[in-house]
Amino acid sequence: MTADALAFRFFSLHVVRTKALGPSLVRVTFAGDDLAHFHSDGLDQSLSLFLPAPGRTEPGVPVEAGENWYQAWREQPDETRAVMRSYTLRALRREPDEIDIDFVLHGVEPGAAVPAGPASRWAADAKAGDRVQLIGPAVADNRAIRFRPAEDTDLVLMWGDETALPALLACLEALPAGTPVRAWLEVEDARNIQDVETEADASVTWLVRDASDAEGSPMALGPIKTAELPAAERPYVWIAGESSRVKELRRHFVGERGIDRRQVTFVGYWRRGLTEEQLREQEE
Structure with a gap:
């Protein structure tokens, strides 16, 4: 396994709570034992989130495929393959271990001109206990953090x-x-x-x-x-x-x-x- 791959891993998480931040913004708080191994400097940390396919309760992610997970995920049937979306970390807390991810909701309002996508539908209805998978950092300083002003930035x-x-x-x-x-x-x-x-x-x-x-x-x-x-x-x-x-x-x-x-x-x-x-x- 490459050094870069070792910087990231899968995390099995569940929803703890949700909080509406506005008519089209919702904060979802996740927890799970795996978060003890989640390390990040915060900032603009990028994440890959896997949500259950519509009608499913578990995200179908071939974690066992190791570094070949992406190809294995692509080869899964449409009706079981997890929905993968990219997000940024809003907050990481310890004692207890929790992370926040903020979702933008599109098309969930009644009569919306463009119907909501699977991630918006999931986030709008998320409740405690809902399960997800996430690819996130195992080391605090990693390539998925892009906000890097020089020390002498004025x-x-x-x-x-x-x-x-x-x-x-x-x-x-x-x-x-x-x-x-x-x-x-x-x-x-x-x-x-x-x-x-x-x-x-x-x-x-x-x-x-x-x-x-x-x-x-x-x-x-x-x-x-x-x-x-x-x-x-x-x-x-x-x-x-x-x-x-x-x-x-x-x-x-x-x-x-x-x-x-x-x-x-x-x-x-x-x-x-x-x-x-x-x-x-x-x-x-």
Whole structure:
């Protein structure tokens, strides 16, 4: 087994509780004996979550296949294969061992124009005892953590949509006291706005999208283009969310703001019009 593979492992978990954070956001808290071996610095830690196939109570994941689990998972019948989705860790706690994962709910409201996908349906109905599998870190510092400002960073710039809120807020909470930060967070409903707790010197701007907004630039592009940013010699940028919007913001920070591209972390968590399965097929 490779060193990289040893950094990650399967965890068998169950739901402890859920908490609505807004009309389209829900926090699910998981526990399980395996979490004693779960180690992460938090921040924007990426995870792979396996949910039971519709109509099933257990996620069908071929854990016994070891490093060949992915191929074995792909070869399972559609009706039993677990639903795999990518998420970021919101929080890790000890005594007792628990993790939080925040879900964005799409299409679960009555009369939704686009029906909910399997992950949204699962999260909307999740209850204590529901079982999942997860691939997560066995070592605290691992390649699935991308938020890595240099020690001498003198300004942190951040943008994220709903899918990036857990990571962005976790990063803000972890920044050292006094760190200058400008952050823009996009949500589709003002009721999804959350309290921000940080010791950093953070200016946080919440942007509520128009319900008709389906295409085009991020709302933040206008405010960011016109923003007067604090003087900085070593700025660091973290942007995450819908892929095309992330790319447009990256072009702004590198091309128009002149920030070294090596100091810009950009992550496309999803792509408009494509399911995660379709994205995965394009990448293979």
